[in-house]
Amino acid sequence: MLIIFDLDDTLVDTSGSIQEYHLRAALQAMIQQGLQVDSEEKAFQQLKAVDAQSPNGKETFRLFLTQSKQDNPQLFEIANTIYYAPLPEDNTLPIPTLPDAHHILTSLAKSHRLCIISTGNSKLQYHKLQQAQIPLSLFAKIIILNEYNKKEAYSHLLKECTISPSQTIVCGDKVSTDLLPAKELGCHTIHISWGRGKVTLPKPLEVDYSISFLKELLPLIAEIQCKL
Template identity: 35%
Template structure:
């Protein structure tokens, strides 16, 4: 069996540990670039982010409310790609390492994430996730993961019925997988607490990664 994981909010606590830091960087950068708002308006950006599909979507929505100058948005977006500070803590999702190591003993693992390749690599290193756990690691450009999934199936020579995809955001992680006929597991965590639609693209839902073991124990997939 091939199991494809997402990274952010599936294996690492991105929304909890990293997003607040980068949102504040972006907010301050836009103010320096000429966005005329008060410091306490940052709370509004944080609120928008809670229900946004990505932090970049939240930033763009916030920017469009207060400005029409693209240079201001660009200033905020640019700092969201900056390297992780050494002293910024990044927690791993509870049980992630144990689950990965346990599943690797009997199955093939892959990882598909979207974003800046250097930054995504930094996240994995800081969280202690070894790339060697995965037979294939893809850092895609998006917006869809469908082509990335298809590439992995082809390269690793798996049929659709032999593949499970686990991620937190249904429209980004699971909908493209379901279009390929893959079995989907929705991890209700991080942004996945809000972005859990469409339900038709979810075969199973879990609230903790350790429940993946139950998926194999209770279901013939």
């Protein structure tokens, strides 16, 4: 089977590692460009609270600026540019995988074709893989998109691999951008309830399966194969 993974909060624990770093850097950039705050720390706590309930970074900054009554397109653009920028070359922040990721990926790669389709800055996404020590050789293809348009990417990949949607599994934490596009194509979908995946949970019938830990993947994929 073809198994397609998202990266952030699906294979690497972005929310639990570098997310706060990017949030603070974005806040500091907005303050330098004129964002009015009583104190940086108070504003940072407010920003984190908004982010904890937000489906993505862009929505975080949109809501934060609205709540701060400072809807400014320039501040919004600055925040997103900094938030999604690559980490500095000398940055040593650890970026761990989700629990059991190495074992699960190694096991699956023995009998399945694995791919990653992720959205973000290409340099940053590859940096995450490197820091998490995930071997690139496990994947037949790694695709990094600039914008959320995964349905087209899924479709192209299936054609390239000459494989049907019924033989394809897509795993991700975001229902709307990772899984619904795959579901529309007829792929099997598995929701990973991790990081932002805990913020927006799937509604009934939106996804085929939902799990909390990657270790649940092996028996679940075996179950899917038995049903084919």
